[in-house]
Amino acid sequence: MIKTRFTEAFGVEHPIVQGGMQWVGRAELVAAVANAGALGMITALTQPTPEDLAKEIARCREMTDKPFGVNLTILPAIKPPPYAEYRRVIIESGVKIVETAGNKPQEHVEDFKKHGVKVLHKCTSVRHALSAERMGVDGISIDGFECAGHPGEDDTPGLVLIPAAADKIKIPMIASGGFADARGLVAALALGADGINMGTRFMCTKESPIHQAVKEKIVANDERSTDLIFRTLRNTSRVAKNAISQQVIELEKQGATFEQVKELVAGSRGKMVYVNGDTDEGVWSAGMVQGLIHDIPSCAELVSRIVREAEAIIRGRLEALLSGGAREAAE
Numbered sequence: 001m002i003k004t005r006f007t008e009a010f011g012v013e014h015p016i017v018q019g020g021m022q023w024v025g026r027a028e029l030v031a032a033v034a035n036a037g038a039l040g041m042i043t044a045l046t047q048p049t050p051e052d053l054a055k056e057i058a059r060c061r062e063m064t065d066k067p068f069g070v071n072l073t074i075l076p077a078i079k080p081p082p083y084a085e086y087r088r089v090i091i092e093s094g095v096k097i098v099e100t101a102g103n104k105p106q107e108h109v110e111d112f113k114k115h116g117v118k119v120l121h122k123c124t125s126v127r128h129a130l131s132a133e134r135m136g137v138d139g140i141s142i143d144g145f146e147c148a149g150h151p152g153e154d155d156t157p158g159l160v161l162i163p164a165a166a167d168k169i170k171i172p173m174i175a176s177g178g179f180a181d182a183r184g185l186v187a188a189l190a191l192g193a194d195g196i197n198m199g200t201r202f203m204c205t206k207e208s209p210i211h212q213a214v215k216e217k218i219v220a221n222d223e224r225s226t227d228l229i230f231r232t233l234r235n236t237s238r239v240a241k242n243a244i245s246q247q248v249i250e251l252e253k254q255g256a257t258f259e260q261v262k263e264l265v266a267g268s269r270g271k272m273v274y275v276n277g278d279t280d281e282g283v284w285s286a287g288m289v290q291g292l293i294h295d296i297p298s299c300a301e302l303v304s305r306i307v308r309e310a311e312a313i314i315r316g317r318l319e320a321l322l323s324g325g326a327r328e329a330a331e
Helices: 004-009 027-035 050-063 085-094 106-114 126-135 158-166 184-188 212-220 244-252 267-276 290-294 297-321 324-330
Strands: 016-018 041-044 069-074 098-100 120-124 139-143 175-177 196-198 226-229 236-242
Touching: 004 120, 004 139, 016 027, 016 324, 027 041, 027 050, 027 297, 041 050, 041 098, 050 085, 069 085, 085 106, 098 106, 106 120, 106 126, 120 126, 126 139, 126 158, 139 158, 158 175, 184 196, 184 297, 226 244
Parallel strands: 016 041, 016 196, 041 069, 069 098, 098 120, 120 139, 139 175, 175 196
Antiparallel strands: 226 236
């Protein structure tokens, strides 16, 4: 059993989180993660309306009696979703953990805190983490350049970002971006984090509600199988490398505006990738960590394997590296 400040503060068994993922963070995956002793997050904006979110939370409760959370990502949009209504549903449904991400979450944090909801804020830089800490969040998820989705514009990989954040952040902090196995968990703990967040790895599990062909593609892909799109628009997004992402990059090189690539990157097309299994149908998020994913286990198998192997690395390999004299003294 690996106990950390994160497991204590958020009331979960293992220091492992399945963060919010558009179209993927649904009740069946979240409940399986929760039942495995990790922390799962329903993705609020995957649900078309706040009422649908209330139904999804209820559906998740039918499948687990363990704690789970909801992700609320606040991003710039032409027609912003009714964030306040989604927030109200989260509070009224009795959910006690929320993962926020994106633009300044001040009003959301204040409202959640007033109702006893713990807030885990995901960000890609130390300065944003410190700002969220000042706002009163309960934990930070620090997201390195390796991650799927939005890695920010600083391009700081986890090996530097995690200890840089750990030096300054006083509240519990989990590491995100590039994590798939026990080695990553042990490394994150060594770098000063209190646990790990995994997205792509949880996409590739039996309970993940996406097409089997997409899971098999993740297994087949390696660490080079991602593209960074929207770099020229300063809204960088890491996606699985495919025909569409390559086309977008070419258009960006030619100075394309968002309007000119909008049809290619439409969320509706990305959603259909997960429904139909055609991995070239639209852009879809996946991290560099694809290079470390070699199977499609159940969430229970995955979580127990990571924890078991992490304990073995700490007790076995790392302890064995200490000199014999030091080891005898410890005995």
